[in-house]
Amino acid sequence: MKLKFCGAARHVTGSAHLITLDDGYKILLDCGLNQGGKDAWERNNIWHFEPSEINCLILSHSHIDHCGRIPQLVKDGFKGAIYTTHATRSLCAIMLLDSAKIQERDVQYYNQKILKKKKNRNKTKKYTLREPLYTSEVIPEVMSRYIGYNYDTPFRVHNDVEVEFKDAGHILGSSSVSLKIKQGEETIRLGFTGDIGRNERPILRDPVQMPEADYLICESTYGGKEHELPPAQTDKFLSCLHHTCIEKQGKLLIPAFSVGRTQEIVYMMDQLYNAGKLPKIPVYVDSPLAVNATQIFGAHPECYDEALSEYLLVDKDPFGFNSLTYVKSVEESKAINASTKPAVIISASGMMNAGRIKHHMFNTIEDPKNTFLIVGYCAPDTAGGILRAGATELKLFGEVKQVNVEIEVMESFSAHADRKEIVDFISNQKSSLKKMFLVHGEHPTQLKFKDYLHEAGYPDVEIPGPGQEFEL
């Protein structure tokens, strides 16, 4: 059998790995969107395989960098089933629809810019207009292909292939994927970590170790470092909130993925509210997707950890408290944007490169009384990544803005295991592993992680490049 790395190869986004069995049957693991960076559009417009030849897709979780190209795959001829957990299926229903709308909007914006250029500057130069990767029309067809499974319940996708999901503790419904593949007399055990979560995180259970494998495809987002602090650092959060909204009378802007990070922050604030520790400041979740995602969180208690199950006995709504407003309409969002009163605004996207957060940034970035609190990973080329790196100015909607706002970073919210936590997670694999493939990491980080893994006793570690194929 063969294993080909078709995305998130020396990059963090665009997860896609292709297994081809000896009989030609093709299984794709993840089909994620490339995000951030000048070449993301180009990378989203090539496949390292023929979509119509893929027999089935197995999806680790619902983050867009893992599932965001599925509608495009279907549009381009994929006819097979999509296997994932029940909660991931539910989340994909809203995330892919949202992604389609973003595709449509982004392309419209880009084309308008190109047409303007054409009119104003060089009439003879050739300008190419873009088509969206997919539109919302394809989503019902996409969702009809999903087949949900529980964790720890092996199932078959082919006579010779058994699959099992284990809870990865990364976001609601997230899983690692373990495959037992019979090839002739031999059974090859292939593991794909998906994205690995962390112990002691809110809402979710701790990551469950995968069964032993011969080959492991392992994420490496934080392979170059260790997180400074354990999860849920509420004291730092409270002091940041107090400093911004009470002392400076400003706005605290928190860019957060609509799915996962938003619910974690809201749940933490809900606990602070119940403990009487939350200052009386209006809190807004300004993301229509987050509103729908929160409802889905409520519908999947099978994914909750023990602490949340117990908390539900005293508070029926862990994602709602009196001073919290979920904002759906554009008018309401604009009104919050126009207001100069202290407020906490949680909005998407988490990397600050799309969505309503950009409008909030545009209006607050030049005033030092405001604070941006970055609570998650931001790819280096995204606005969040640029701000984290200490930029003094930032281009927003074609306008250069001075960065006068305070930038705070809280790594403790990270949903990704650091290098030590990854090594702990795979510790049961040590004697069985023949080879590890590092994916889902920036290349310099992966090189550091490879050295770290060598020291930890994993001698055979590959960092595959895009389109690279291995015979297993």
Ligand SMILES: [Zn+2]
């Ligand atoms: Zn993820």
